[in-house]
Amino acid sequence: xxxxxxxxxxxxxxxxxxxxxxxxxxxxxxxxxxxxxxxxxxxxxxxxxxxxxxxxxxxxxxxxxxxxxxxxxxxxxxxxxxxxxxxxxxxxxxxxxxxxxxxxxxxxxxxxxxxxxxxxxxxxxxxxxxxxxxxxxxxxxxxxxxxxxxxxxxxxxxxxxxxxxxxxxxxxxxxxxxxxxxxxxxxxxx
Numbered sequence: 062x063x064x065x066x067x068x069x070x071x072x073x074x075x076x077x078x079x080x081x082x083x084x085x086x087x088x089x090x091x092x093x094x095x096x097x098x099x100x101x102x103x104x105x106x107x108x109x110x111x112x113x114x115x116x117x118x119x120x121x122x123x124x125x126x127x128x129x130x131x132x133x134x135x136x137x138x139x140x141x142x143x144x145x146x147x148x149x150x151x152x153x154x155x156x157x158x159x160x161x162x163x164x165x166x167x168x169x170x171x172x173x174x175x176x177x178x179x180x181x182x183x184x185x186x187x188x189x190x191x192x193x194x195x196x197x198x199x200x201x202x203x204x205x206x207x208x209x210x211x212x213x214x215x216x217x218x219x220x221x222x223x224x225x226x227x228x229x230x231x232x233x234x235x236x237x238x239x240x241x242x243x244x245x246x247x248x249x250x251x
Contacts, residue, residue: 074119078158085129085155087148089121094138101145103131108145126160127153218245 076089094112102109108123125147133148149155210218221225224235231249238248 076121079148080155082152083098083149085125085149085158087123087145087147087158089143089145090141091119091143092141094143099138099143102135102146103129103134105129105150108147109144110143112143124159126155126157127151182226190211230234 071167074089074091076087078085078087080086089110091112091114092112098113100111101107105128106125107124108121108129110119110121110123112119112121115246128150130148132152134146136143136145138144209215220235224232227249235247236247238246238250
């Protein structure tokens, strides 16, 4: 979406824009702009930005693709740019920043679809009936608890259960025997 605007003095100044559902933000990349040397005018379909920097004057005029609410527009100056926030009149998705507002807009661009808010995770978008993923997750957890580990895994799980359910004395005894034996003995007795 980066474009190059041509100010009056014909020196190229980059600008960029992006949008949210409610606003369009235009960023003009000019450094060290002083507030008293900047004039910004908003109207329904027009954004005018005039900047005076030393001997240069930059005049930008954007004929906006859609209407805005001038009273709710704002701007911010940073050391590296001017950021202008335009409040959209309608919650339309703009296909471009500038253009003829009367030009017919393709239906897919002008209308956004809203998904209704539902409880839980949204279903996967298919034409088939959706799966209940929480039930599948619960079923998997039940299967994991029913599985019987074998070999070293079984011994390790047994000691983990003993340690987890044991009293503070049992835990101390297990830690002491493990440390004193160099990791070869695990006892629950002092």
